[in-house]
Amino acid sequence: MRIDILTVVPELLESPLNHSIIQRAKDNNIAEIHIHNIRDYSEDKHKKVDDYAFSGGAGMVMRLEPIVKVIEFLTSERTYDEIIFTTPDGDQYDQKTANTLSIKENIMILCGHYKGIDQRIRDHFITKEISIGDFVLTGGELAAAIIADSVIRLIPGAMGDETSALTDSFQDDLLSPPLYTRPAEFRGWRVPDILLSGDHKKIEKWQEEQAYERTKRLRPDLLKE
């Protein structure tokens, strides 16, 4: 998979996507991430990428020309399955969307900034608008990093243990069961006996029950779906 991210603050994306599973996926050629600075495509001598809104009011708007230039440069090189815009008024991001995106070949993510972008970009290029929650970030970069991270880890081969992404919380609309590791006892706090029993069938059943109980207690809305 190839992900191209368009931003006016590339620095915000460097650290979150250069570590751990994501770095390994890149090293193993499972995923490529290309970050493009929209400013590099500005013809303004000060590399300005924003301007006042025609409607007036506070807040600057991202101009369309430099964004059109990057998008058209990239789409002339390859076909994109989705051109995503990160914005608080987009569709709520969830595991189902991550699963759908993880089987795509090429994805582009445009990070919103300032007050927003010229609506004509959304009308003519964007195929999917995504919000990571009902709150407002200073820009869409952290949202793009969250999308890239959650998608790349689902690509077969990205995780050390192939089955582990399948047992995540939300993957089957249930939260994960509680997890324990050594020591089996610490300050008198014991790991549930069943986990030490070595009976894999019983352990699996216990985990299923725990996952169900936890979901019922913490996220009953998931069971209703």
Ligand code: ADE
């Ligand atoms: N940009 C600013 N806030 C955002 C959010 N909640 N989700 C996605 N992009 C954003």
